[in-house]
Amino acid sequence: MFTKILVAVSTGSADTVLTSAIEAARKYDAQIVALHVVDPTPCYLGAADCNFDLIVEAMTAHGRKVVTHVRNVLDNQARTAEVRMVTLPMSGMTIGRAIAIVADETAADLILLGERSSFPWRWLSEDVASEVVRCSGRPIQVAADRINSRSAHRAGSHWADASTIRI
Template structure:
């Protein structure tokens, strides 16, 4: 039974992820927690003598805008969502650990993540889903789907049923 879930929203994977979260919430009457993680290390990589405050401000502004847009998307479809902007500390944690920690604090049953980017830089990036799975007892699912301009529902993946399995 899915009673509470975390939906970790990035900048590239919203449409299928949000559609699946919405349908899963409706089918299970589940509470939805939306998180977006800002990682300040991404602006520090390779920059020894660089003032990152402007870049960090821009990353936070983008995160706040993404959270607001996502909340509007859910609200327009009759689903309340609680959103949180998580900022990863500059040492000792990662995006996956931040999501897992939040999921544990909220005592959720399910964590929905977008699909992993596939490009030549992939080997440099953390496998967020693997880290979340190692650090929480909640079920973790990757949901494919590219973002659209209005975050509208397109060809959405199948929702997660009350038993925790995809209803394909």
């Protein structure tokens, strides 16, 4: 059913999402394209006298460590895989749109995302899954980070229908 799976990897959900991607790739005999997006935009929220270039450089170096970890995990699983990293421009691009663009470039059949973080200030951050659905006509799967014992429907992966019109 799926021949290429794009898995968006963040620092907080790398292992959970990779595990789901490897399982799906085995199930469908699909290739994995792993993507890590570096977003320097939160740096704008800091003090005006900070060294912005130094912060972006540190974020990019950390992104390369994430990519190396992802590559090592996928190499150990003997799956056909490609690993990419994208650094967003200073304005005009969201993480979700970047994921949708790479999905188009790679002709991914499925986009696999990690579960949205639940930190108290999450209303400040982008809802990546909603943005991917808005920007892509491809199906997405959100891999749950943990199982909620009160809710049986969260025990597995969640599916979202991405049948919206591409904008």
